[in-house]
Amino acid sequence: MTENLKATILSNLWAEMGGKMVGFAGYNMPVQFKEGVVKEHLWTRENAGLFDVSHMGPCYIHLKDKGDLNPEESHIKIAKILEQVLPCDIQGLKIGQIRYTTLLNDDGGVIDDLMVARDARGSLYVVVNAGGKEEDFAIFEKVGAGELVVERLDMNGLIALQGPKAKEVIKSVAVEATNLNFMNFAHFKSEFGALIIARSGYTGEDGFEILVLADNGVKLCEFLLANDDVKPIGLGARDSLRLEAGLCLYGHDLDQTISPIEADLKWTIQKCRRERGDFNGSARILDELANKPKRLRVGIEFLDKAPAREGVEIHSKDGRKIGVITSGGFGPSVGTPIAMGYVETEFAAIGTEIDLIVRGTPRPAKIGALPYVPHNYYKPA
């Protein structure tokens, strides 16, 4: 076993349940359980999968000194500060609303991707990735120049319950959580103590992400797993589920050189932010919006069964390197290899014929549509 790994509050539970434990972002995490990645993946698409995401970085961001500001004024003040580094419309968030956004460096490159949500008290609830959380929290405080304080919540449990049966299962924990709309969160009282429940996730399915206090996390998971519709799911299936759903994984599909426009995430930059152009790297990003970026993130349509992994070169039909695969594997729901990567923009149109250089052999493929499986997010009737 890799040394110096941190445990989440759930690591022991997974090991006891037969999880194959590996080091991931410095934490001891289950990569799969006994049934394996394919069955876990398919189970989540049809039932409900339980994922440990406690390694990630949930936090509150508060004003250090609220003075006599009301929650609305406090929200606007925090939002204006963080909008320097987050190009989404934070000021315009409704109470309880969540947006997916990117943390940008001065060149418009992505330092991390994250969720930002507005709390009723005039604070923000933010969840960043595990790998960069220390750096992210430091950036939030630095851009706050003494006015913001980050209250870390990552000593607690963060779990994701994902799949079409998640909404039935969550009723047994907090019945009102089924009233949440997609990309909204709220606080709930439950027999497992105070919970933050968000209707969100990273599998393309309906589902919930639940922040539970450290002392209650194991009990909550054991309760959920006692439901026949729920199984524990490891990191392996988490990766194939998000890739089929066309979602980016930081450190693979996103990094400090890639802009959100190149990553085909322009929908995360609302119109008012493009008009104001008042965020890190906005010169590059506005230019890429107006004139197209040099490269674009695309999906791959496979014409044979050989998977193309991260690092595989993408060539044009005349044999020139035009890009690289950034995530690749096998999609259990589609039954074919799946991958995404970056290509020069002129080759990014769906249907463009390309070659993937797998172990030195060109394998014909096409630029394909993302996601591979339609998103199944909750829509109110």
Added chain:
Amino acid sequence: MTVKFTQEHEWIKIEGDVASFGITAYAAEQLGDVVYVELPEVGKTIKTGDAVAVVESVKAASDVYAPVSGEVVEANEELSASPEKVSEDAEGEGWFAKIKLSDASELDGLMDVDAYKAFLESL
């Protein structure tokens, strides 16, 4: 008929001067669900230790090494359509290819089933 094993977790089943080979059940278990197999070309001459096939699971791609030297006389084309046979029956229907041995004395250096079991326990 004799079955031998390598330290790279391959099995080899010898019938006369032809041997079929594949990966062991232990290796298949470690790999997880197999989704693709790249087989050696029939007619190719291979040397012990050459990377002659690739097995891809959902998790990763792994090389498979020639357990003995010789000429590839048959490849298990069934695996192209049904790579999951490697996961389901690694030491039976999940065979990769057949090799016409060029040097039968190479077999002496391989493990028998008891030695392989002891090797697994030592890991």
